[in-house]
Amino acid sequence: MECPSQRQPAWWETGVIYQIYPRSFQDSDSDGVGDLAGIESRLDHLVRLGIDAIWLSPIYPSPMADFGYDVADYCDIDPIFGDLDGFDRLLAAVHARGLKLVLDFVPNHSSDQHxxxxxxxxxxxxxxxxxxxxxxxxxxxxxxxxxxxxxxxxxxxxxxxxxxxxxHAFLKQQPDLNWRNPELRLAMMSVLRFWLDRGVDGFRMDVLWHIVKDASLRNNPINRDWTSDRTERDRLIQTYSTDQPDAHKIACDFRALADHYGDRVLIGEICLPNDRLVQWYGTAERPQVHLPVNFGLMETQWNASALRRMIADYEACLPAFGWPNWVIGSHDAPRIAARVGDSQARIAAMLLLTLRGTPTLYQGDEIGIGEVCIPRDRVRDPQDLRQPELGIGRDRSRTPIPWDDHEFAGFSTVDPWLPLNDDWRDRNVAMQSRNSDSILSLYQTLLSFRRSHPALTSGNLTLIDSADDVLAYERQHGDQRLLIAMNLSDQMRPLPLSSLDQKLAGTDVLVSTLRPVTGGDRPHDETLEPNEGLILKIYGQH
Structure with a gap:
């Protein structure tokens, strides 16, 4: 679990990425849907939060059959979000604040109206x-x-x-592109150049492992383990419809283009087991995407032993030059607070922001938005409309950000396109900004602490043996040693100090998920309170 080298790390290695779902961030023109001008008006929130880069879900012209993932023009902006001039203003405003901007690129399919x-x-x-x-x-x-x-x-x-x-791997309104056709490939590379020439800092590449299909289009094998509580897609194993060897050559071409523009990042959405996921890093001589997305925190049971095993397995699979990355929420997945509850959502924040690698934070998780009930007559997600019995709707993760306790939560002046979280009058950005005990304040503390401690941005990671309900690891960079210990239970648990590799002269509590910590006001009693996470400074004996 070593850092790749002693070279100066790239911004995407030390930074934190924040995903914006543009329809639900901020509405500036009173149509109930978020837009680019709205995002620009809220950039100072992101600066105060302490993130480094913004990833925008699709903003291209689209019939919105799948809310922007059905692209009708790869080189323009949908009028619902604004126009190219508005995009350029947003990009300039992002860069003026020292932030980066990453666009969603949808290479597998277009709209049937393209x-x-x-x-x-x-x-x-x-x-x-x-x-x-x-x-x-x-x-x-x-x-x-x-x-x-x-x-x-x-x-x-x-x-x-x-x-x-x-x-069409998705909706019939989303026909799959043929990446075996050289003219299509050139046209899509021109799309990337169009945005890189405008100054974007990289791309998140949607369903990248889908883009090439078996040349003979052989039948997929039947999944003998399929059960009726899983999606119809899972009746088959996607042996021939995804993750084909020829796709890696295309990923190499993407990387070569990005590298030509300098300090750019490619983030690949790739839902595969670790041994196949890490192949999308390529090799040191022929690199592919910088960050094949690691969904481990979203797919692993929320207990210390399962998480510890997942972290170890993922780290063990990484190539020597590969930089890890972590996500804990997205526009496709249930919200982390809905999964694990309010108390453990604070633990999740510490986990995401202290593991080795690049974290991606999803909008609204910084204020702990939890389960949002979407009435059937308000459902917009085509996946939920087609398979309602499975409870896999994505609308619950795409609801608007509540900014304050005014009408429509400061998101809009009209009823938003999706309902707000039920507790928006109490759970909103303005309210939490005034509360030093809020989860928003915790995120700000963690992000600030991460930025000022090389052990977290660039240091090694060593998993620590600990009690069953405690997940612990050490981060070290030079003489800086930090112990991160998180109690995933509602009972008191011991700190795993005896498991460290040398005798201790002492520890200081630097951050707690339960309360603000200032200047050693937390006595050290070698225990973790229920649902508590701690960052401690370790002093070794000389």
Missing amino acids: PWFVESRASRDNPKRDWYIWRDPAPGGGPPNNWISDFGGSSWQRDAPTGQYYL
Whole structure:
């Protein structure tokens, strides 16, 4: 669990990324939907919070069948969010505050209203026909193979005028692009250049492991372990529809382009087991994405032994040059506070911001937004509308940020596109900013502490043996040694001081998740209170 080298780290290695879901951050024009001007007006909140980079979910022109992940034009801004001039103003404002801006890039599929697809479906001999994946029906009729969409149903949609099927890994309104076509590949590389030339600091690449399919489109094998409480997609193992070897060559090309522009970052959304995930780093000679997204904290049971094992396994899989990364919430996943409760959400904040690697914080988690009930008549998520029985709706993680206790929580002057969290009058940014015990204040403390301590931004990590309910590790950089110990139970637990590798001269409590700490006002009693996390400075004997 060593740092890659003694070179000067890149900004994306020491920094903290903050994901903004633009529809739900701030509405500036009273239509109930967030926009770029709204984001610009709230940048000072992000500066006070202490993050380093913003990742924006898609803002491109879109019919919004999947709320921006169905792109109709890769080189423009949807009017609901603003325009290119407004984007340039936002980018300049972000950079003026010393922050970075990362865009969401959607390489696997476009909208069926994109001009490329309109041309592609016009006729079988259209020059852009091969920019998408078209096939004749199976010999006996029906779809060309057995692939299942991630949103349920066949991955193939029949196009009556031409008599062929086109592939869509998600909605039928999201036809998959054919990355085996060299002209399509050049066109998409030009998209990246368009935004890099404007000055963006990198890209988060949506469903990157999907972008190339088996050349023969073989049937996926049946998943013998499938049960009815899982999505229809999981009836099959996606052996031939995802994670194909040829995709790595494309990732190398992405990296070469980004490196040409200097200090840029590529973040790859890749949902795979660790041994396959880390292959997307590439090699030292032929690197791919800087940060293949690690979803371990979102997918692991919330107990100390499971988390300890997951951290160790992930670190063991990393290549020597690979830099780790962590996420604990996103626009697709249940909110962390809904998963683990208010008390443990504070532990989650400490965990995210003290592990070795780059953290990504999702908007609203800094104020501890928990479970949000979405009435059925307010559901907007196409995944939930298609498979309501599974309870996998994503709207609950996309609700607007409550800024204050005024009408519509300061997000808008009209009813927002999704409901607010029920407790918004008490759980909002303004209220928590005035409370030194709030989770927002804890995030600010942790982010400030992280920035000022190289042991957290660049140091080594050593897992510590501890009581069953305690997750503990040491972070060290030079002479700076920190012990992070977190109690994942509601009972008192001992600090694992005896497990450290040398005798101690003493420890100081620097940060507690339960209360502000100033100048050693916390007596050291070698225990963790229920639901408490601590950062302690370690003094070794000389």
